[in-house]
Amino acid sequence: MRRTIIAGNWKMNCTRADARALVAGVVVAASQRPDVEVLVCPPYTALETATAAAAGTNVGVAAQNLFWKPKGAYTGQISAAMLVDLKISTVLVGHSETRGRFGVPEPDFDEAVLRHFGESDETVNRKVITALAAGIRPIICVGETLAERSAGATDVVVADQVRKALQNIDPAQNEVVFAYEPVWAIGTGEVCAPDEANRVCGVIRQTVAELSTQSAASSLRVQYGGSVKPDNAADLLSRTNIDGALVGGASLNAADFTAIILAAPV
Numbered sequence: 001m002r003r004t005i006i007a008g009n010w011k012m013n014c015t016r017a018d019a020r021a022l023v024a025g026v027v028v029a030a031s032q033r034p035d036v037e038v039l040v041c042p043p044y045t046a047l048e049t050a051t052a053a054a055a056g057t058n059v060g061v062a063a064q065n066l067f068w069k070p071k072g073a074y075t076g077q078i079s080a081a082m083l084v085d086l087k088i089s090t091v092l093v094g095h096s097e098t099r100g101r102f103g104v105p106e107p108d109f110d111e112a113v114l115r116h117f118g119e120s121d122e123t124v125n126r127k128v129i130t131a132l133a134a135g136i137r138p139i140i141c142v143g144e145t146l147a148e149r150s151a152g153a154t155d156v157v158v159a160d161q162v163r164k165a166l167q168n169i170d171p172a173q174n175e176v177v178f179a180y181e182p183v184w185a186i187g188t189g190e191v192c193a194p195d196e197a198n199r200v201c202g203v204i205r206q207t208v209a210e211l212s213t214q215s216a217a218s219s220l221r222v223q224y225g226g227s228v229k230p231d232n233a234a235d236l237l238s239r240t241n242i243d244g245a246l247v248g249g250a251s252l253n254a255a256d257f258t259a260i261i262l263a264a265p266v
Ligand code: 13P
Pocket: 009, 095, 181, 185, 186, 187, 188, 189, 225, 226, 227, 228, 246, 247, 248, 249, 250
């Protein structure tokens, strides 16, 4: 039996005061569902505040990213040791908003900047290795773009991202979580149909079975992310291959995030 894992990715939202207020709401919801693992992922600037607000509760705090170098002249980056220093034990890696090719011209300049921070499968793999070496559990985000889906390449793209993220890592020896986040479903209000989301989460599990052991694949938790809302959460979370949700927009509203937590199957 895999424990449902519901995480709120706050992205670039929330001051420390916002974080305190939001965690206070999430704590109440999480206390009603000790069977569910509940996480919030604040921006770096609010990690310490969120951790203090969640102390002594069953809400965990995760970071949104890390860099693989231990220290040095890497302006703007955060190392694994810095996260360990804040007692952070989970980190998102490879979110689609950080993947892509920086500088590729796109018609919408904002999109080119916001969605293309230059993350590649190789940097994702380095970050996964770095996190695990520091005792931090990675939540590895994978997912296809609309163009890849339209070309019928979803399964190939997703399985390839899983394989490359796990290069030189055995998921039988290290706890990793995957989040299937189709790029076209993120922030668009267009959720992936639950049957299809369940099917692709199954592709991720199958890929892990091929890379490692059947038992590692059976215990692997795979979240779905992309426009998860109170009105679609129960349907998604009831599916056999979907073990949780990675929630963006709706995690910024305590009532909505509460409803999603409570929607987890008992
Ligand atoms: P939305 O829930 O806003 O679509 O964002 C999903 C996401 O990117 C979570 O990491």
